[in-house]
Amino acid sequence: MNSFGASLRRRFGGRVQRVSVDAGFTCPNVDGAVAKGGCNFCDNRSFSPSRRVRLKQVREQLASGIKTVRHRYSKVRGFIAYFQPATNTYAPVDQLQELFEIALNCDPEIVGLAIGTRPDCVPESVLEMIQSLALNHDVSVEFGMQTIHDAGLDWMNRAHNHDHMVNAIDRSRGRGFECCAHVILGIPGETHAMMMQTASEIGRLGFDAIKLHNLYAVHGTPLGEQVLAGEVQMMERDVYVQTVVDFLERIPPETIVERISGDAPPDFLIEPKWCLEKSKLRLAIEGEFRRRGSRQGSHYVAPDVSPSTRPRPADNTPESIRQSIDGRGRLPVLKMES
Ligand code: SF4
Numbered sequence: 028m029n030s031f032g033a034s035l036r037r038r039f040g041g042r043v044q045r046v047s048v049d050a051g052f053t054c055p056n057v058d059g060a061v062a063k064g065g066c067n068f069c070d071n072r073s074f075s076p077s078r079r080v081r082l083k084q085v086r087e088q089l090a091s092g093i094k095t096v097r098h099r100y101s102k103v104r105g106f107i108a109y110f111q112p113a114t115n116t117y118a119p120v121d122q123l124q125e126l127f128e129i130a131l132n133c134d135p136e137i138v139g140l141a142i143g144t145r146p147d148c149v150p151e152s153v154l155e156m157i158q159s160l161a162l163n164h165d166v167s168v169e170f171g172m173q174t175i176h177d178a179g180l181d182w183m184n185r186a187h188n189h190d191h192m193v194n195a196i197d198r199s200r201g202r203g204f205e206c207c208a209h210v211i212l213g214i215p216g217e218t219h220a221m222m223m224q225t226a227s228e229i230g231r232l233g234f235d236a237i238k239l240h241n242l243y244a245v246h247g248t249p250l251g252e253q254v255l256a257g258e259v260q261m262m263e264r265d266v267y268v269q270t271v272v273d274f275l276e277r278i279p280p281e282t283i284v285e286r287i288s289g290d291a292p293p294d295f296l297i298e299p300k301w302c303l304e305k306s307k308l309r310l311a312i313e314g315e316f317r318r319r320g321s322r323q324g325s326h327y328v329a330p331d332v333s334p335s336t337r338p339r340p341a342d343n344t345p346e347s348i349r350q351s352i353d354g355r356g357r358l359p360v361l362k363m364e365s
Contacts, residue, residue: 028275028316028323031236031285038165039138041104046092050085050126052113055148055186060347062186067249068211068242070295074113085126086133093134105138107165116144119354120152124160131164139165143209146170146195147187150344150352158202167205169238170195175225179214184249194343196232200334207236207285212270213262214242222270226277230327233334237282239274240289241267244297251297264301268308272315280324287312 035043053074057065065071093106108130116123127140140160149168160166170192174180177188192208199206208229212222229237241262244254253259262270271287287309290302302308316322342349 028284028287028313029281031283034283039104042100042102043105043107043138044096044100044103045107045109045141046089046096047109047111048085048088048092048130049112050110050115052110052115052117054114054145055117055345055348055351056114056145056184060351061147061345062184064184064249066183066185067253068183068244070245070247071113072247085129089130089133089137093136103136105136106134107139107141107167108137109141109143111141111143114145114148115142116148116153117348117351120156120352121354123153123352124156127157127160131160139167141167141169143169144171145185145187146172146192147343147345148348148352149195149199150349151198151342153352154199154202157204161202161204165205166203167207167236168199169207169209172208172225173211174214174217174221175228176214176217176221179217179221182214182216183211191343193232194340196234197337197340198342200233200337205235205283206233207238207283208232208234209238209240210274211240211242211289212267212274215259219270219273223273223277226274227328229278229282231330231334233337235283236285237278238286239271239284240286241299241302243289243291243299243302245291245295246297247295254297261299264299264308264311267301268311268315271312272319272321275316275323276321276326277328278324279327279329280322282323284323 054065054071055061057063057071057074089108096103096106131137131140142157157166157168172192173183173185175189180188196206210225243261244251250259254261275284288302288305290296290305293303296303
Protein backbone atom coordinates (compact mmCIF):
# COMPACT_ATOMS: atom_id res chain seq x y z
CA MET A 28 0.00 0.00 0.00
CA ASN A 29 1.07 3.54 -0.64
CA SER A 30 0.56 4.43 3.01
CA PHE A 31 -0.21 7.87 4.38
CA GLY A 32 2.66 7.84 6.88
CA ALA A 33 5.20 7.03 4.18
CA SER A 34 3.80 9.69 1.86
CA LEU A 35 4.07 12.32 4.62
CA ARG A 36 7.65 11.27 5.33
CA ARG A 37 8.47 11.64 1.64
CA ARG A 38 6.84 15.08 1.53
CA PHE A 39 8.19 16.47 4.80
CA GLY A 40 11.30 14.40 5.50
CA GLY A 41 10.01 13.03 8.80
CA ARG A 42 7.00 12.12 10.87
CA VAL A 43 3.98 14.45 10.51
CA GLN A 44 0.88 14.05 12.66
CA ARG A 45 -2.65 15.35 12.28
CA VAL A 46 -4.17 17.34 15.13
CA SER A 47 -7.96 17.43 15.16
CA VAL A 48 -9.83 20.74 15.50
CA ASP A 49 -13.53 21.22 16.24
CA ALA A 50 -14.23 24.69 14.87
CA GLY A 51 -17.92 24.65 15.77
CA PHE A 52 -19.40 24.00 12.34
CA THR A 53 -22.80 22.49 11.79
CA CYS A 54 -23.87 20.62 8.65
CA PRO A 55 -26.41 21.37 5.88
CA ASN A 56 -27.68 17.83 6.39
CA VAL A 57 -28.51 18.69 10.02
CA ASP A 58 -29.73 22.29 10.02
CA GLY A 59 -32.29 21.81 7.24
CA ALA A 60 -30.42 23.48 4.35
CA VAL A 61 -30.64 20.20 2.44
CA ALA A 62 -32.13 17.89 5.11
CA LYS A 63 -32.56 17.39 8.83
CA GLY A 64 -31.40 14.58 11.08
CA GLY A 65 -28.05 14.02 9.39
CA CYS A 66 -26.53 10.77 8.18
CA ASN A 67 -27.82 7.68 9.93
CA PHE A 68 -24.36 6.79 11.31
CA CYS A 69 -23.40 10.29 12.48
CA ASP A 70 -23.74 11.38 16.08
CA ASN A 71 -24.56 14.98 15.22
CA ARG A 72 -26.48 15.95 18.35
CA SER A 73 -23.86 18.56 19.19
CA PHE A 74 -23.92 20.23 15.76
CA SER A 75 -26.07 23.10 16.91
CA PRO A 76 -26.06 26.19 14.67
CA SER A 77 -25.74 28.29 17.82
CA ARG A 78 -22.38 26.82 18.80
CA ARG A 79 -20.01 29.67 19.41
CA VAL A 80 -16.44 29.27 18.36
CA ARG A 81 -13.76 31.46 19.76
CA LEU A 82 -10.67 31.75 17.66
CA LYS A 83 -8.75 31.48 20.89
CA GLN A 84 -10.30 28.05 21.38
CA VAL A 85 -9.12 26.94 17.95
CA ARG A 86 -5.58 28.03 18.84
CA GLU A 87 -5.90 26.30 22.22
CA GLN A 88 -7.11 23.06 20.65
CA LEU A 89 -4.16 23.04 18.30
CA ALA A 90 -1.67 23.87 21.06
CA SER A 91 -3.07 21.15 23.30
CA GLY A 92 -3.16 18.60 20.44
CA ILE A 93 0.45 19.35 19.54
CA LYS A 94 1.48 18.96 23.17
CA THR A 95 -0.23 15.56 23.42
CA VAL A 96 1.37 14.28 20.21
CA ARG A 97 4.80 15.55 21.29
CA HIS A 98 4.38 13.61 24.53
CA ARG A 99 3.69 10.40 22.55
CA TYR A 100 6.22 10.70 19.77
CA SER A 101 9.62 12.23 20.33
CA LYS A 102 10.50 12.82 16.68
CA VAL A 103 7.72 14.74 15.00
CA ARG A 104 8.63 16.99 12.10
CA GLY A 105 5.37 18.87 11.86
CA PHE A 106 1.61 18.93 12.34
CA ILE A 107 -1.44 19.19 10.12
CA ALA A 108 -4.46 21.06 11.49
CA TYR A 109 -7.34 18.70 10.76
CA PHE A 110 -10.78 20.31 10.65
CA GLN A 111 -12.71 17.12 11.26
CA PRO A 112 -16.17 17.19 12.90
CA ALA A 113 -19.22 18.33 10.89
CA THR A 114 -18.94 20.13 7.51
CA ASN A 115 -15.86 22.32 7.59
CA THR A 116 -16.61 24.44 4.53
CA TYR A 117 -20.11 25.42 5.68
CA ALA A 118 -19.69 29.05 6.63
CA PRO A 119 -19.29 32.39 4.87
CA VAL A 120 -16.14 32.18 2.82
CA ASP A 121 -14.40 35.17 4.45
CA GLN A 122 -14.83 33.52 7.86
CA LEU A 123 -13.50 30.25 6.51
CA GLN A 124 -10.42 31.97 5.18
CA GLU A 125 -9.79 33.78 8.47
CA LEU A 126 -10.17 30.53 10.41
CA PHE A 127 -7.87 28.48 8.17
CA GLU A 128 -5.21 31.20 8.13
CA ILE A 129 -5.27 31.38 11.91
CA ALA A 130 -4.72 27.62 12.08
CA LEU A 131 -1.88 27.76 9.56
CA ASN A 132 -0.14 30.63 11.31
CA CYS A 133 -0.65 29.89 15.00
CA ASP A 134 2.39 27.62 15.31
CA PRO A 135 5.47 27.40 13.06
CA GLU A 136 5.32 23.61 13.29
CA ILE A 137 1.92 23.49 11.54
CA VAL A 138 2.81 22.48 8.00
CA GLY A 139 -0.63 22.07 6.50
CA LEU A 140 -4.39 21.82 6.66
CA ALA A 141 -6.87 18.98 6.20
CA ILE A 142 -10.50 19.97 5.68
CA GLY A 143 -13.34 17.43 5.95
CA THR A 144 -16.49 18.30 4.01
CA ARG A 145 -19.44 17.14 1.89
CA PRO A 146 -19.30 17.06 -1.92
CA ASP A 147 -22.28 19.42 -2.17
CA CYS A 148 -20.63 22.08 0.02
CA VAL A 149 -17.73 23.34 -2.10
CA PRO A 150 -19.00 26.19 -4.29
CA GLU A 151 -16.49 27.98 -6.50
CA SER A 152 -15.87 30.71 -3.91
CA VAL A 153 -14.68 28.08 -1.40
CA LEU A 154 -12.52 26.22 -3.92
CA GLU A 155 -10.86 29.46 -5.04
CA MET A 156 -10.10 30.40 -1.44
CA ILE A 157 -8.63 26.93 -0.69
CA GLN A 158 -6.64 27.10 -3.92
CA SER A 159 -5.10 30.39 -2.77
CA LEU A 160 -4.12 28.82 0.59
CA ALA A 161 -2.59 25.87 -1.27
CA LEU A 162 -0.17 28.19 -3.07
CA ASN A 163 1.93 28.36 0.10
CA HIS A 164 0.72 25.46 2.23
CA ASP A 165 0.05 21.74 2.08
CA VAL A 166 -3.76 21.44 1.94
CA SER A 167 -6.00 18.39 1.69
CA VAL A 168 -9.77 18.38 1.18
CA GLU A 169 -11.50 15.21 2.33
CA PHE A 170 -14.82 14.58 0.58
CA GLY A 171 -17.47 12.31 2.09
CA MET A 172 -18.11 10.26 -1.04
CA GLN A 173 -19.01 7.03 0.85
CA THR A 174 -20.23 5.14 -2.23
CA ILE A 175 -21.00 5.82 -5.89
CA HIS A 176 -24.44 4.21 -5.51
CA ASP A 177 -27.29 6.60 -4.83
CA ALA A 178 -29.35 3.84 -3.15
CA GLY A 179 -26.64 3.54 -0.49
CA LEU A 180 -26.41 7.33 -0.13
CA ASP A 181 -30.20 7.45 0.34
CA TRP A 182 -30.04 4.64 2.91
CA MET A 183 -27.53 6.70 4.90
CA ASN A 184 -29.66 9.86 4.53
CA ARG A 185 -26.70 11.69 2.99
CA ALA A 186 -29.02 14.12 1.15
CA HIS A 187 -26.65 14.35 -1.80
CA ASN A 188 -26.08 12.01 -4.69
CA HIS A 189 -23.01 10.79 -6.54
CA ASP A 190 -23.46 13.51 -9.20
CA HIS A 191 -22.48 16.02 -6.50
CA MET A 192 -19.27 14.09 -5.88
CA VAL A 193 -18.39 13.92 -9.58
CA ASN A 194 -19.12 17.63 -9.92
CA ALA A 195 -17.02 18.52 -6.85
CA ILE A 196 -13.96 16.50 -7.84
CA ASP A 197 -14.11 17.69 -11.46
CA ARG A 198 -14.05 21.29 -10.16
CA SER A 199 -11.39 20.60 -7.48
CA ARG A 200 -8.79 18.57 -9.36
CA GLY A 201 -5.70 20.45 -10.51
CA ARG A 202 -6.06 23.37 -8.09
CA GLY A 203 -2.95 22.50 -6.10
CA PHE A 204 -4.58 20.83 -3.11
CA GLU A 205 -4.99 17.12 -2.40
CA CYS A 206 -8.41 15.58 -3.04
CA CYS A 207 -9.23 12.65 -0.75
CA ALA A 208 -12.30 10.37 -0.97
CA HIS A 209 -13.85 8.98 2.20
CA VAL A 210 -15.47 5.62 1.38
CA ILE A 211 -17.57 3.27 3.52
CA LEU A 212 -17.57 -0.48 2.92
CA GLY A 213 -20.39 -2.70 4.18
CA ILE A 214 -23.41 -0.52 3.39
CA PRO A 215 -26.49 -2.77 3.56
CA GLY A 216 -27.72 -3.70 0.10
CA GLU A 217 -24.33 -3.19 -1.54
CA THR A 218 -22.88 -6.30 -3.14
CA HIS A 219 -19.18 -6.99 -3.54
CA ALA A 220 -19.48 -6.01 -7.21
CA MET A 221 -21.00 -2.66 -6.26
CA MET A 222 -18.15 -1.91 -3.84
CA MET A 223 -15.67 -2.74 -6.59
CA GLN A 224 -17.47 -0.26 -8.86
CA THR A 225 -16.79 2.38 -6.20
CA ALA A 226 -13.13 1.31 -6.22
CA SER A 227 -12.92 1.81 -9.99
CA GLU A 228 -14.31 5.33 -9.60
CA ILE A 229 -11.29 6.39 -7.48
CA GLY A 230 -8.98 6.17 -10.49
CA ARG A 231 -11.58 7.34 -13.01
CA LEU A 232 -12.15 10.56 -11.09
CA GLY A 233 -8.49 11.08 -10.24
CA PHE A 234 -8.55 11.27 -6.45
CA ASP A 235 -5.12 11.76 -4.88
CA ALA A 236 -5.95 9.89 -1.68
CA ILE A 237 -8.51 7.60 -0.08
CA LYS A 238 -9.81 6.81 3.38
CA LEU A 239 -11.54 3.45 3.71
CA HIS A 240 -13.91 2.83 6.60
CA ASN A 241 -15.94 -0.17 7.62
CA LEU A 242 -19.53 0.79 8.43
CA TYR A 243 -19.81 0.95 12.21
CA ALA A 244 -22.63 1.86 14.56
CA VAL A 245 -22.44 4.09 17.64
CA HIS A 246 -24.96 4.81 20.37
CA GLY A 247 -27.31 7.74 19.89
CA THR A 248 -27.69 7.35 16.12
CA PRO A 249 -30.47 5.91 13.92
CA LEU A 250 -28.05 3.24 12.71
CA GLY A 251 -27.17 2.34 16.29
CA GLU A 252 -30.86 1.76 17.07
CA GLN A 253 -31.27 -0.43 14.00
CA VAL A 254 -28.23 -2.50 14.93
CA LEU A 255 -29.41 -2.92 18.51
CA ALA A 256 -32.82 -4.02 17.18
CA GLY A 257 -31.13 -6.61 14.96
CA GLU A 258 -32.37 -4.93 11.78
CA VAL A 259 -28.94 -4.21 10.31
CA GLN A 260 -25.82 -6.36 10.36
CA MET A 261 -22.26 -5.12 10.18
CA MET A 262 -19.66 -6.76 7.96
CA GLU A 263 -17.74 -9.72 9.38
CA ARG A 264 -14.04 -9.09 9.94
CA ASP A 265 -12.83 -11.70 7.45
CA VAL A 266 -15.14 -10.38 4.75
CA TYR A 267 -13.88 -6.86 5.43
CA VAL A 268 -10.24 -7.91 5.10
CA GLN A 269 -10.95 -9.58 1.73
CA THR A 270 -12.99 -6.61 0.51
CA VAL A 271 -10.34 -4.02 1.47
CA VAL A 272 -7.66 -5.96 -0.40
CA ASP A 273 -9.94 -6.39 -3.43
CA PHE A 274 -10.67 -2.66 -3.30
CA LEU A 275 -7.04 -1.55 -3.01
CA GLU A 276 -6.02 -3.85 -5.85
CA ARG A 277 -8.39 -1.84 -8.09
CA ILE A 278 -7.22 1.69 -7.30
CA PRO A 279 -4.14 3.36 -8.84
CA PRO A 280 -0.84 2.38 -7.21
CA GLU A 281 0.01 6.03 -6.54
CA THR A 282 -3.20 6.88 -4.64
CA ILE A 283 -2.33 7.62 -1.02
CA VAL A 284 -4.14 5.27 1.38
CA GLU A 285 -4.83 7.39 4.43
CA ARG A 286 -6.97 4.87 6.34
CA ILE A 287 -8.02 1.26 5.98
CA SER A 288 -10.60 1.07 8.78
CA GLY A 289 -12.73 3.22 11.03
CA ASP A 290 -13.67 2.95 14.69
CA ALA A 291 -15.13 4.86 17.63
CA PRO A 292 -14.29 5.05 21.34
CA PRO A 293 -15.25 1.72 23.00
CA ASP A 294 -17.96 3.35 25.17
CA PHE A 295 -19.78 4.62 22.08
CA LEU A 296 -19.22 1.74 19.70
CA ILE A 297 -21.97 -0.87 19.31
CA GLU A 298 -20.75 -2.98 16.39
CA PRO A 299 -18.44 -4.28 15.03
CA LYS A 300 -16.05 -4.67 17.96
CA TRP A 301 -13.28 -6.08 15.76
CA CYS A 302 -12.54 -2.63 14.36
CA LEU A 303 -11.10 -1.62 17.75
CA GLU A 304 -8.10 -3.87 17.13
CA LYS A 305 -6.63 -1.67 14.43
CA SER A 306 -3.08 -3.03 14.45
CA LYS A 307 -4.28 -6.63 14.10
CA LEU A 308 -6.61 -5.59 11.30
CA ARG A 309 -3.77 -3.86 9.43
CA LEU A 310 -1.60 -6.94 9.85
CA ALA A 311 -4.40 -9.14 8.49
CA ILE A 312 -4.80 -6.89 5.44
CA GLU A 313 -1.06 -6.81 4.79
CA GLY A 314 -0.96 -10.60 5.29
CA GLU A 315 -3.72 -11.06 2.73
CA PHE A 316 -1.75 -9.02 0.17
CA ARG A 317 1.27 -11.25 0.84
CA ARG A 318 -0.80 -14.44 0.59
CA ARG A 319 -2.14 -13.33 -2.80
CA GLY A 320 1.21 -12.02 -3.99
CA SER A 321 -0.52 -8.80 -4.98
CA ARG A 322 -0.34 -5.12 -4.06
CA GLN A 323 -2.27 -1.89 -4.34
CA GLY A 324 -3.06 -1.32 -8.00
CA SER A 325 -2.43 -4.94 -9.11
CA HIS A 326 -5.82 -5.03 -10.88
CA TYR A 327 -6.10 -1.33 -11.67
CA VAL A 328 -7.46 -0.56 -15.12
CA ALA A 329 -6.71 3.00 -16.23
CA PRO A 330 -9.77 4.90 -17.56
CA ASP A 331 -10.08 5.64 -21.27
CA VAL A 332 -10.16 9.36 -20.49
CA SER A 333 -7.42 10.66 -18.21
CA PRO A 334 -8.89 12.46 -15.15
CA SER A 335 -6.69 15.49 -15.87
CA THR A 336 -8.46 16.01 -19.21
CA ARG A 337 -11.98 15.81 -17.81
CA PRO A 338 -13.71 19.17 -18.37
CA ARG A 339 -14.51 21.40 -15.41
CA PRO A 340 -18.33 21.43 -15.12
CA ALA A 341 -20.70 24.18 -13.97
CA ASP A 342 -21.03 24.33 -10.17
CA ASN A 343 -24.05 22.30 -8.95
CA THR A 344 -23.89 23.34 -5.27
CA PRO A 345 -27.48 23.52 -3.93
CA GLU A 346 -28.72 27.13 -3.76
CA SER A 347 -29.50 26.88 -0.04
CA ILE A 348 -25.87 26.00 0.74
CA ARG A 349 -24.44 28.54 -1.69
CA GLN A 350 -26.46 31.36 -0.11
CA SER A 351 -25.15 30.53 3.36
CA ILE A 352 -21.55 30.43 2.18
CA ASP A 353 -21.85 33.64 0.19
CA GLY A 354 -23.14 35.31 3.36
CA ARG A 355 -26.64 35.99 2.05
CA GLY A 356 -28.39 33.12 3.83
CA ARG A 357 -29.84 32.64 7.28
CA LEU A 358 -26.53 31.58 8.78
CA PRO A 359 -23.62 32.59 9.76
CA VAL A 360 -23.04 29.20 11.27
CA LEU A 361 -19.59 30.00 12.49
CA LYS A 362 -19.63 32.67 15.15
CA MET A 363 -16.14 33.76 15.81
CA GLU A 364 -14.91 35.96 18.60
CA SER A 365 -11.37 37.07 19.20
S1 SF4 B 1 -22.57 15.02 6.23
FE1 SF4 B 1 -20.98 14.53 7.73
S2 SF4 B 1 -21.34 15.94 9.43
FE2 SF4 B 1 -23.18 15.98 8.16
S3 SF4 B 1 -24.54 14.52 9.15
FE3 SF4 B 1 -23.40 13.40 7.53
S4 SF4 B 1 -21.57 12.53 8.53
FE4 SF4 B 1 -22.47 14.08 9.92
